[in-house]
Amino acid sequence: MMKRYYQDEEDIGLFQRMQQDDSQAFEEIYYRYFLKLSNTAFKRLQDRAATEEIIQEFFVNLWLKRHRLPELKNPESYLQTLLRNSVIDWFRSQTRQDGFAAERMAQPDYQIANATEQQILYADLQRAYESTVGQLPDKCRQVYTLHQRGYSVNDIAEQLQIAPKTVESHLLKAHTTLRHLLKDYSAVTITLASLLMG
Template sequence: MNQLPTLSDEQLLLCFQSGDKHAYELIYERYWAILFRHAQKILQDEEEAKDVVQEVFTIFWIKAESLLPTQPIAAFLYTATRNKVLDHLKHCKVKTKYLVALRLMMEQQSPPADEHIIEKELARQIEQEIEFLSPRMKEIFKLSREQHKSYKEISKQLEISDKTVKKQISNALHLLKGKFQLFFSLF
């Protein structure tokens, strides 16, 4: 175990592939800061950069078994980081376009006479659909949306990772969006 820090990336990969989890920790320590700086430089957001690097190391953990010892770990990690950063930027761009379009639509349209009735019905239907979410997803979603708690506050309260909170809320929004896409297209 004392020899691990002096091993090359290829040797560490072989050790990790043969079940030595300490080798993974050393790879993580070697590359985390470099990948974080790379992601942070592009994203200009420390928390998002941390999330990206964490996802990259999760991917590495999953795919390490299939990597060849001759395949440079650094190249794999940099490529995965670049791809995750690009995915994140693409997602942000789509989200921004959607919000701008929604704001423009709301500014240009005069509210319908029965807006209050529609709003009430939509709220009722959303509440109904939230009740169909899995118990954990529902709990996380309600803490976020009804109690306006941050991901960090929720993760502390429920003793789970920020990443899990983020994923659960994203999944809940995706499910709800699918249910109400037709409703929104009508209005």
């Protein structure tokens, strides 16, 4: 299992460390946000290949542009804004395809076949994700669900009457389980590892 050096660090601190060329801080940002951003992108694009491409470029560009990032008060909001812009850019690029492709996509039979394929892909991903979350132990699932809703570690600890360290342990277990699910959906980890080692 990959050692996590900054799993207790707040997001703002992680971004500050990343701006100082700390690749381990970047890895923690990736660890925390890969699943959430991937799901958001897939829901908007309904295209797994496009999602993989956008998320891969997203994290690579985040690392490459780390020295030019603004001062962040809400890192997650900033990441979501960047992702939204990436998705918009992708849709714009699609409109610049040649006329034949646009005409072909307008045909009813193509629209139905394409929509059906993407619906199946999304349904498979969603079922696999929900099934994995559903198989987590009760307390672990509660912790993970609250964290996905935006609750902090301390908030979850207070609400569930458990220690913050216990919350972190449950989150690590949930994330580790979900990473096994994600390995079949994207090769972005390999690309990022190559970038960081280069």
